[in-house]
Amino acid sequence: MKIVFLEADNLGPDMVFDRFSELGEVTIYGQTPDELIAERIGDADAILVNKLPMRESTLKDAGNLRYIGITATGTNNVDFTYTNTRGICVTNVAGYSTDVVAQHTFAMALYLLEHLRYYDEYVRSGAYTKSDSFCHMGMPFHELTGKTWGIIGLGAIGKRVARIAEAFGCQVIYSSPSGRNTDSLYRRVDTDTLLAESDIVSVHTPLTERTRHMMNYDAFCRMKKTAIFLNAARGPIVDEAGLKRALEEEKIAAAGLDVLEQEPMLEDSPFRALSGCGRLLITPHMAWAAVETRKRLLDEVWMNLDAFRNGVERNICRG
Numbered sequence: 637m638k639i640v641f642l643e644a645d646n647l648g649p650d651m652v653f654d655r656f657s658e659l660g661e662v663t664i665y666g667q668t669p670d671e672l673i674a675e676r677i678g679d680a681d682a683i684l685v686n687k688l689p690m691r692e693s694t695l696k697d698a699g700n701l702r703y704i705g706i707t708a709t710g711t712n713n714v715d716f717t718y719t720n721t722r723g724i725c726v727t728n729v730a731g732y733s734t735d736v737v738a739q740h741t742f743a744m745a746l747y748l749l750e751h752l753r754y755y756d757e758y759v760r761s762g763a764y765t766k767s768d769s770f771c772h773m774g775m776p777f778h779e780l781t782g783k784t785w786g787i788i789g790l791g792a793i794g795k796r797v798a799r800i801a802e803a804f805g806c807q808v809i810y811s812s813p814s815g816r817n818t819d820s821l822y823r824r825v826d827t828d829t830l831l832a833e834s835d836i837v838s839v840h841t842p843l844t845e846r847t848r849h850m851m852n853y854d855a856f857c858r859m860k861k862t863a864i865f866l867n868a869a870r871g872p873i874v875d876e877a878g879l880k881r882a883l884e885e886e887k888i889a890a891a892g893l894d895v896l897e898q899e900p901m902l903e904d905s906p907f908r909a910l911s912g913c914g915r916l917l918i919t920p921h922m923a924w925a926a927v928e929t930r931k932r933l934l935d936e937v938w939m940n941l942d943a944f945r946n947g948v949e950r951n952i953c954r955g
Contacts, residue, residue, distance in 0.1 A: 637661070637945060638700070640677050642668040643686040647707060648930050659941055670694070677701065682941060691715035695722070703727075703944050706953070707937050712843070716955025725944055727951045729936040731792060733924035738796035740923035741838050741868050744892030748864050749836075751775035753914050781805030786834030788827065788850075789841025789869065790817040797838055798822055809833060813847050831858040836866065843870035853878030856887050864890045868923045871895040880906040883915055890915040894923040 637660030644653065645666035656662045660681070668676055673694040677683050682703035688694070690704055690713055704719065706728040719726055747753070754775045758764060764772060785801040787794045787810040794817070798808045810819070811827045818824060827850070831837065837859060841847050851865070852875035859865065865888055867874055876897055882888055896905070899921055910916045936951070943950035 637681045638679055639663070639682045639684065639941070640680040641665060641684045642673065642676060642688055643684075643707070646686040647934060648925065648927075650927065651930055651934055653934075655938060656941070659938075659945055674698070682944070684937060684941070685713075687713055689713050689715075690719065690726075692718045695719070695724070703941065705937055705941055707933060709733075710842075711953050711955075714953070714955070716953070720954060726953045727940040727944070728953050729933055729940070729951060732932045732936060733926075733929045734792045734796050736926040736929045737793050737840075737868050737923045738800060739926075740894060740919070741797055741840075741866055742800060744866050744868070744894070744917055744919070745780075745836055745838075745864060747917055748890040748892055748915070749780065750777045751914070753917075779805075780836075783807070783835035784809060784833050786810065786830040786837045787822075788830065788837065788839045789813060790819055790822070791840060791842075793868075794838075794840035795819065797840060801836075806836070813841050813844070813850065827855075828858060831855060832860075834863060835860065836864050838866040839869045839873055841869055841873070843872055847873050849873070849875040849878075851875065851879070853881050853887075856882035859888050861886060861888065863888050864892070866892045868894040871897045871899065876906050880910060883910060883913070890917070892917040892919075894919045895921055 639656060639660045639662045641653065641664040644664045653664055665676060668688060670689060673688060674697050677698045679700055680698060681700050682705065684705040684707055686707045692715065695701060701724055704724055704726045706726065709728055709730045711728050714726055758772060758774065781804060783806050785806040785808050787798055787808065790810045790812055794810065801808050808822045809825050809830055810822050811825055811830045849872065851873055856879060879891060883891060907916060907918060940951050
């Protein structure tokens with residue numbers, strides 16, 4: 637079996653791919669431009685990809701192709717109508733990053749809540765060495781205890797965030813854009829109620845036509861002016877121009893984003909103008925990427941491909 641990795645760099649330079657040679661002849665590309673996909677998979681039996689488009693235009697000349705392994709959970713880059721017609725097996729990996737995405741959600745929340753950028757820069761500037769007091773309180777901050785944490789999307793990650801928020805002493809409420817997720821442990825409300833009542837709003841819902849740009853300027857205006865907004869789900873859930881305006885007009889206190897509409901970040905991103913405001917934290921889509929998480933992901937990718945080679949169905953996606 638000829639196996640081709642098209643985006644190995646997306647799994648990190650510290651990951652090791654040697655064991656895949658047990659399954660066949662392996663070719664590894666760090667990154668692949670769209671225009672080189674067809675050339676690189678021409679004689680492949682199996683390809684492993686992350687974000688590249690898997691559709692007729694990129695796959696039609698790969699006559700031997702029988703398997704596509706997605707090295708992620710999302711499969712919106714796959715044209716399942718075409719792959720199903722061709723009989724190409726598609727697999728993905730789910731649930732591997734639940735704990736670390738929840739962890740990063742709280743890292744963003746605490747960074748913003750406690751104004752850690754300000755306090756770090758205060759010390760780094762040398763101002764603390766000149767202080768007459770042992771304690772500097774230039775930016776007042778608040779406890780999480782007693783606050784309302786609103787979760788949009790109570791799937792696996794949302795539930796993990798809910799449990800941690802409870803441990804901090806928060807009251808948890810949630811909304812379910814899909815209408816599918818329910819949990820008797822927490823109060824379910826509509827999205828408008830969640831925005832109005834929450835001190836922290838975190839998004840953990842998939843990107844769908846229903847959720848695309850659901851967090852727009854009007855939505856931010858319905859939040860408390862003291863509220864913090866967090867998105868570690870999908871970038872297009874947020875209307876970035878609307879969030880920029882809301883921050884500039886102080887409709888909300890702060891925002892933390894690990895995902896953007898366009899990644900990598902565009903030179904003309906509306907957020908570039910806010911880079912020094914201290915009320916916006918952006919991390920480069922790395923919430924999922926702890927070392928343990930990426931090793932777990934690669935283990936699952938290997939097991940998916942090994943199962944396919946042995947005629948066993950494992951984590952198959954059909955659209």
